[in-house]
Amino acid sequence: MSFDIVIHNGTIVTVNPDFDIIEDGIVCIKNGRLERVESRSAGYLLPEAEEIIDAKGGIIMPGLVNTHTHLPMSIFKGLADDLPLMPWLNEHIFPAESKHIKPETVRLGTFLACAEMMLSGTTTCCDGYFFEDEVAKAVFDSGMRAVLGQGVIDFPAPGVLEPSDNINNAVRFIDKWHDKSPMITPSIFCHSPYTCSEETLKKAKDAASSKKLIFQIHAAETKDERNRILSEKNSSPIKYLDSIGMLDNDTLLVHSIWVDADDIDRIANSGAKVSVCTESEMKLASGIAPVIKFLEAGIKVGLGTDGSASNNDLDLFQEMDSTAKLHKVNILDPTVMDAKTVFKLATIDGAGALGLDHEIGSIETGKQADIIIIDVNRPHLVPMYNPVSHIVYSARGSDVQDVIIAGNVVVRDKKILTFDVEEILERASLIGEAIKSDFS
Amino acid sequence: MSFDIVIHNGTIVTVNPDFDIIEDGIVCIKNGRLERVESRSAGYLLPEAEEIIDAKGGIIMPGLVNTHTHLPMSIFKGLADDLPLMPWLNEHIFPAESKHIKPETVRLGTFLACAEMMLSGTTTCCDGYFFEDEVAKAVFDSGMRAVLGQGVIDFPAPGVLEPSDNINNAVRFIDKWHDKSPMITPSIFCHSPYTCSEETLKKAKDAASSKKLIFQIHAAETKDERNRILSEKNSSPIKYLDSIGMLDNDTLLVHSIWVDADDIDRIANSGAKVSVCTESEMKLASGIAPVIKFLEAGIKVGLGTDGSASNNDLDLFQEMDSTAKLHKVNILDPTVMDAKTVFKLATIDGAGALGLDHEIGSIETGKQADIIIIDVNRPHLVPMYNPVSHIVYSARGSDVQDVIIAGNVVVRDKKILTFDVEEILERASLIGEAIKSDFS
Numbered sequence: 001m002s003f004d005i006v007i008h009n010g011t012i013v014t015v016n017p018d019f020d021i022i023e024d025g026i027v028c029i030k031n032g033r034l035e036r037v038e039s040r041s042a043g044y045l046l047p048e049a050e051e052i053i054d055a056k057g058g059i060i061m062p063g064l065v066n067t068h069t070h071l072p073m074s075i076f077k078g079l080a081d082d083l084p085l086m087p088w089l090n091e092h093i094f095p096a097e098s099k100h101i102k103p104e105t106v107r108l109g110t111f112l113a114c115a116e117m118m119l120s121g122t123t124t125c126c127d128g129y130f131f132e133d134e135v136a137k138a139v140f141d142s143g144m145r146a147v148l149g150q151g152v153i154d155f156p157a158p159g160v161l162e163p164s165d166n167i168n169n170a171v172r173f174i175d176k177w178h179d180k181s182p183m184i185t186p187s188i189f190c191h192s193p194y195t196c197s198e199e200t201l202k203k204a205k206d207a208a209s210s211k212k213l214i215f216q217i218h219a220a221e222t223k224d225e226r227n228r229i230l231s232e233k234n235s236s237p238i239k240y241l242d243s244i245g246m247l248d249n250d251t252l253l254v255h256s257i258w259v260d261a262d263d264i265d266r267i268a269n270s271g272a273k274v275s276v277c278t279e280s281e282m283k284l285a286s287g288i289a290p291v292i293k294f295l296e297a298g299i300k301v302g303l304g305t306d307g308s309a310s311n312n313d314l315d316l317f318q319e320m321d322s323t324a325k326l327h328k329v330n331i332l333d334p335t336v337m338d339a340k341t342v343f344k345l346a347t348i349d350g351a352g353a354l355g356l357d358h359e360i361g362s363i364e365t366g367k368q369a370d371i372i373i374i375d376v377n378r379p380h381l382v383p384m385y386n387p388v389s390h391i392v393y394s395a396r397g398s399d400v401q402d403v404i405i406a407g408n409v410v411v412r413d414k415k416i417l418t419f420d421v422e423e424i425l426e427r428a429s430l431i432g433e434a435i436k437s438d439f440s
Numbered sequence: 441m442s443f444d445i446v447i448h449n450g451t452i453v454t455v456n457p458d459f460d461i462i463e464d465g466i467v468c469i470k471n472g473r474l475e476r477v478e479s480r481s482a483g484y485l486l487p488e489a490e491e492i493i494d495a496k497g498g499i500i501m502p503g504l505v506n507t508h509t510h511l512p513m514s515i516f517k518g519l520a521d522d523l524p525l526m527p528w529l530n531e532h533i534f535p536a537e538s539k540h541i542k543p544e545t546v547r548l549g550t551f552l553a554c555a556e557m558m559l560s561g562t563t564t565c566c567d568g569y570f571f572e573d574e575v576a577k578a579v580f581d582s583g584m585r586a587v588l589g590q591g592v593i594d595f596p597a598p599g600v601l602e603p604s605d606n607i608n609n610a611v612r613f614i615d616k617w618h619d620k621s622p623m624i625t626p627s628i629f630c631h632s633p634y635t636c637s638e639e640t641l642k643k644a645k646d647a648a649s650s651k652k653l654i655f656q657i658h659a660a661e662t663k664d665e666r667n668r669i670l671s672e673k674n675s676s677p678i679k680y681l682d683s684i685g686m687l688d689n690d691t692l693l694v695h696s697i698w699v700d701a702d703d704i705d706r707i708a709n710s711g712a713k714v715s716v717c718t719e720s721e722m723k724l725a726s727g728i729a730p731v732i733k734f735l736e737a738g739i740k741v742g743l744g745t746d747g748s749a750s751n752n753d754l755d756l757f758q759e760m761d762s763t764a765k766l767h768k769v770n771i772l773d774p775t776v777m778d779a780k781t782v783f784k785l786a787t788i789d790g791a792g793a794l795g796l797d798h799e800i801g802s803i804e805t806g807k808q809a810d811i812i813i814i815d816v817n818r819p820h821l822v823p824m825y826n827p828v829s830h831i832v833y834s835a836r837g838s839d840v841q842d843v844i845i846a847g848n849v850v851v852r853d854k855k856i857l858t859f860d861v862e863e864i865l866e867r868a869s870l871i872g873e874a875i876k877s878d879f880s
Contacts, residue, residue: 432823
């Protein structure tokens with residue numbers, strides 16, 4: 001049998017149920033899927049393939065899964081920092097969005113974000129924003145895999161000036177992208193329990209449920225939100241969402257920081273998933289999500305970067321590192337959130353949070369070929385005692401050498417093959433100049 | 441006048457007292473020092489120079505200052521993680537040190553650490569370890585600037601098997617390196633108030649003070665240490681050190697996490713400095729140092745990575761990012777530890793913590809030419825609204841393009857010019873294999 005791609009000469013971190021690590025491993029890819037995952041035995045002859053990739057002693061691992069992004073906001077990264085949430089939103093982000101978020105800037109920002117994500121080893125992302133059809137077209141062209149949700153909010157928003165049209169708009173997006181490509185799964189993204197009415201939430205959830213799609217929502221992000229919902233609904237945000245039927249297997253709760261024991265039980269019992277955006281939550285000072293309790297309760301948790309404006313990067317390697325370290329220092333116990341646990345959050349658990357763990361998140365025969373190769377021949381990665389420790393605590397996104405998504409090589413030797421990054425950078429610089437001039 | 445090096449076509453973040461940012465800036469270097477720092481005016485002609493460096497629109501900034509390292513421990517990075525402190529030390533680090541720390545491995549580990557630091561924009565470090573003479577020779581050969589302290593501890597240690605010889609050993613190191621080179625400043629590094637007797641501490645401090653050198657000590661690192669010193673000395677660690685005359689302008693307290701208001705007053709009043717190692721302190725779950733209170737009290741604070749075995753990297757860009765974010769989330773206020781404050785900790789304040797701020801830490805006429813250039817033409821750094829935000833929140837060590845130390849180009853286009861990195865990596869891999877086999 002001849003394969004499309006054979007990868008050899010690397011250590012495979014499979015992230016299979018036994019978390020097997022295969023030294024001197026071989027991965028064979030055909031028609032976008034993993035056909036063989038094995039160790040090189042004595043006298044092993046490499047099978048024939050269209051392309052042989054030498055991992056040069058590096059790490060072969062599943063592509064990373066970013067469970068929460070606002071991709072087009074890449075054009076706003078570093079526009080404003082170190083501010084309280086409301087001035088940051090009202091004086092900087094919302095005015096910039098209102099003036100500059102158009103189909104062409106959404107497309108540009110999405111390509112910019114995809115370039116950053118692919119070059120730092122992310123192969124799947126979950127997004128929620130406006131003009132999501134433009135996001136979807138750009139993500140599709142980039143070669144990435146994604147769950148993409150049209151934003152729903154009960155205020156005038158980019159591309160949805162009339163809030164009463166927000167659900168129809170989202171449904172049109174779903175109808176257009178449902179079953180269009182195995183790479184793009186449509187979704188609905190409701191902004192929050194305090195910016196969407198109960199009626200809006202129910203309609204949105206119904207629209208998602210009717211096609212078994214992911215319903216995303218920011219929930220229990222800030223103390224203010226919790227206090228507000230407690231005051232208005234006499235319930236915590238999570239209890240309120242549960243009481244109106246929002247929580248089930250296909251619900252992805254983003255942040256979920258201000259939760260109590262009852263909230264955690266409700267999430268666990270409903271089967272809802274949680275996306276934790278550690279670095280964004282640190283930078284915005286939202287708080288520390290009880291990730292250890294979530295995992296103890298059996299809740300599926302994925303990592304997200306959040307949008308570039310509040311992080312300010314899309315690098316999941318840094319997110320793994322920060323997540324491990326923050327929870328250790330938060331409860332003064334260095335044994336919690338060990339490297340393996342955090343590595344799973346960024347791969348198989350993140351895939352599970354998006355309902356895609358039957359297809360991605362690990363290197364196992366039959367799964368999609370979403371694989372990245374880490375160059376370890378660098379001073380900060382030599383010597384290597386444990387590839388999982390290296391990935392979480394020592395590696396950076398810039399150590400990603402090659403990226404394969406659905407069996408296609410999309411990054412080779414740290415260069416993107418699927419679109420013209422230089423052109424995107426030139427155009428992003430120009431839009432940056434225009435945005436900057438508004439604030440100077 | 442002809443210069444040795446002229447750098448142009450970049451944004452200079454000077455870190456001078458006014459924190460001036462010079463767009464389209466020019467830096468002229470002669471005999472290792474900064475002769476001119478200015479903006480390109482209309483009709484400006486570049487001066488003559490041996491070498492013209494085009495920053496290509498990037499950021500020109502002072503080299504970063506790492507105020508706490510154990511450089512040779514680079515060969516142990518990732519050897520053991522996610523363990524309580526005592527098993528980590530007693531079952532992994534101490535046995536590995538006891539067997540493998542020899543002059544040649546110290547030299548190798550130091551070169552490995554210098555490669556990682558230089559490639560990620562650190563131009564000055566402060567180290568404390570054993571066989572420090574080997575550390576000094578390797579740092580000198582690498583072209584880095586450093587404050588280097590021979591380790592003092594009242595137990596048998598690598599190279600000092602007889603503890604009663606520890607002070608003499610440290611004094612010999614000081615005598616050898618004092619006034620030998622402007623690049624290397626000797627120092628004494630006492631391990632801690634619980635591993636050095638009062639007599640040892642006093643002798644060490646006297647030896648440092650007699651030559652106006654930095655006295656380094658881990659202090660108030662863990663809750664256990666505080667409780668132990670409280671029980672043994674009826675004082676907090678800081679109060680104890682103060683009471684025996686250890687605190688003055690030339691003392692660098694490392695960590696200083698478990699301190700109370702009286703301790704902070706004592707540090708401030710004595711003029712002692714603090715090195716905060718955010719990521720190491722997070723990973724080892726030691727606690728969160730009250731950096732904001734230190735700064736309010738007027739204490740000079742620098743950032744350190746700590747040794748590679750407890751971080752696990754030497755990248756000060758990540759350290760800046762984590763330090764800003766950790767303190768924001770810790771007190772739930774996004775306005776604290778803003779990008780400018782953190783950037784100063786990693787440059788001019790770190791230089792001050794080492795008593796070197798008259799020479800390094802900013803780009804000002806007359807100072808040493810310790811400069812790094814950041815390549816911003818990358819997806820994660822476009823567009824650029826604010827270079828300081830980009831440095832702290834978006835850039836990684838791998839974005840450093842060129843590094844100049846004392847007017848010498850030591851890194852050009854991300855390649856080290858001063859020693860053979862490939863040979864170091866090969867030898868580090870081999871020692872890694874040997875260490876690994878001990879634990880398998």
